[in-house]
Amino acid sequence: MDGYTQGDAASQTNWLSVNCDLGDLVPWLGLLTDSKPTILVLAGETSGDLHAAKVVAELRVRNPNVRFLGMGGPKMKAQGVELFAELGTLAIMGFSEVIARMCYFLSLRRKVLALIHSESPDLVILVDYPGFNLTIAKAAHERGCPVLYYIPPKVWAWNERRARTLATVADAVASIHPFEVDLLKEHGVNVEYVGHPLLDRADSIPSRGESFRAWGLDPERPLLGILPGSRIQEVERHLKPFIESARAVVDRRPGVQVLISQAPGLEDSHFRDLEFSVVRETPSLLRWSDCVLTKSGTSTLETALEGTPLVIAHQVSWLSGVLARLLLRTRYIGLPNLVTHQEVVPEVLQGEVRPEVIAPLLLELIDESSPVRIEQIQNLDRVTRLLGEAGASSRVADMAMTLLERHS
Template sequence: MSAPASRSPVIFISAGEESGDLHGAALARALRQRFPDARLIGLGGARMRAEGVELLAGLDQLAVMGFVEVIRHLPFFRDLTKRVHATIDSEGVDLVIPIDYPGFNLRLAKHARGRGIPVLYYIAPQVWAWHKGRVRDLARDADEVAVVLPFEEAFLRQAGVNAKFVGHPLLDRAAPELSRDAWARANGLDPARPILGLFPGSRAQEVRRHLELFSAAAELVVARDSSVQPAIAVPRGIDRAVYEGARWPRVEGTGGMLLQYATAALVKSGTTTLEAGIAATPMVVVYRMAPMSYALARRVVKVPHIALANLIAERRVAPEFVQDAATPQALADALLPLLDETSDQRLEMVEGLRLIRGKLGGAGASARVAEIAGELLARGKR
């Protein structure tokens, strides 16, 4: 279906974190293929900017998480909300596509609905885990919700949300351009030795909370097996100052390849656990929050696992260490068997992880979302 013939469409895409920027960039590319003359405006990071999205704010300002942390940034978000709403009202926006990031994007969807602008919510808030009242907001304000986890479609449809499973966009990633040997040498690593990937987070505050812990766990691993090479994943768009003093080598901007080629990984809970599942890379999952945020989260989050990979698998494939349970010794003890290519623990985990990919649908998520966008644009404003 094509865009309205009268003029090229104006589409607002809103992503507030690293993974949203990644998926938003792929979607922007798919939208450009469908609507070459479309104007794309929004919030996001360097990847979205490279795909031609005019950004009102970047990830360095947007990537805030945790109940307590968000409160400290409320003045910024109030000002940003006013600027975004003014842009939508003045620039003739034809379609709004929020990507995850519910604290901000659900309000954006409500504003768009009030202006009669269609809303295509991509990557639904995790309402199945907590804050289930947001389901009502989705049902009221989103014309379509494109979900990327297989169990979300039925859950949301039962609550009156017009949801459609489109597959997971991580499956659309291109194959690595370098072999493991070439990639390892390019990053100062010995391809003949085991590589331990450290993934402390994609936001500065996550890195501050996890890096020292991850580094200490890696030191204990190396003390027991000196052949292991730890390497820290450094995502794009993050302040490099948060890594000052880190002992282990850093792999800049190629976290996906580090995860692909690592023998095992120590991972902050989040989308990276799904990436590890797709790559069948054995992992140990960690999550820490500010004490007050954690106390609040314990009261409202109701899921059997914190790792998305385990939720998709519907069992505890990868071990999880939350808050005070995440000690350097506990993490090192869990990692060492996974770095042994012949251990039963590693072989069992790899087998479990390989099942995850098949549950995530086929490739082409961005193209399917762009197709839904085309249908909404053809309908026009409410």
């Protein structure tokens, strides 16, 4: 999973203000006063870094004495996590890309296993990144370390056998997709639906006028937002056809303005000498764009939650594409479509990722009077309602505290 938005501290529930019996709090009192546990947190992608950082922040409220070790990115680091591996070397995608970097991941795995052996963490929190994290879960379980898996492998999409593995190596699983809970339970997984962390998104986004002034744009003219990806491989595959599609839109509607999002952790060198401006304020871009073109991933749901019409376009390597066609069990890849079980957002895949296919879809959605745009906005509102209430990070922190007490 990739990610762009920042969390909203105001929407995070302070655990002391939750209505509960005193008996519910007693088991945690020792952890709050005397214990100085060590928690290992592993996240391998931008979105995982964001979600892990929110959980770390919630845990620090509950026990300021916790020592956090992990792999992740700048948001985890900002929360005081002692990182031994950072996102720049971790973020890849696709089967062929994983094979190409197998030696690196084997070396990293040995490093994590050595750390588990030397530190004997009181809890291991794994965030998404299943190809790597499942092997760590097995090793931690064998070592006797409790394991909390947040954002489990997408067994509803492919490789259902991973659910059986998860049942044997994870003490608890925190799910963010309501449609996967029953399947995981069928395989014996101790799973709890915690809600989607993107529902805790920031409300401190500047107004449309302020944002457009900062970008040097006209707020009276429509804006097309471009999200090519949060990984280097994604940007390399998507940036060129996305820019070509945006150019085709501007050729047809000269008043349209275009901005390209540069995700955290990506170097400026990947975005030099482009015909459209590049910004890092992706939350503002998602909220104030009149339409968004994005690759598949977390950004599709982030955009949907803002109620901004979007088109999903995605391509991977030839080998990854072939394997995906053979292994994937779902009709859709976009999260808004998976949540609603229907194509509420158009998906353009592999060889179809071309301006002649994408531009007409964008032109229809950027037109305020278009029935297609109006219908999609209504469906995006339904996506938000189906995801439930905010507070995922707080619920995951509660699960972590329970595991810490149980194994103390």
